[in-house]
């Protein structure tokens with residue numbers, strides 16, 4: 671898969687990003703428009719357009735995505751107080767960037783239901 675997305679451009683350094691984690695398969699960057707004191711996007715380097723496009727071949731990657739989100743939450747000091755992970759899928763799910771990503775939100779009390 672080689673299509674360009676906003677996030678592949680950030681990963682490739684064409685657009686600046688504030689990285690809090692980076693490995694061969696997964697990166698985490700601070701959201702440009704944070705919705706909580708901590709708002710990080712955890713993103714697979716592979717540009718899957720959304721969770722809806724993930725297949726059985728992505729099982730290990732999806733596991734690593736969640737475990738990386740957990741590790742970044744710990745790194746950001748959120749483990750004790752708690753945090754929220756969000757994956758928006760498709761238009762009605764509120765997804766605006768067509769490259770799978772997990773929102774890590776923390777540092778304030780979350781409410782339910784989400785908007």
Ligand code: 5GP
Pocket residue numbers: 676685687688699700701702703704711757758764765766767768
């Ligand atoms: P979605 O709406 O697709 O679930 O989330 C996309 C997220 O990407 C939004 O929270 C938005 O603020 C963030 N975003 C959009 N453009 C940029 C950018 O250029 N840099 C960073 N770091 N985040 C961005």
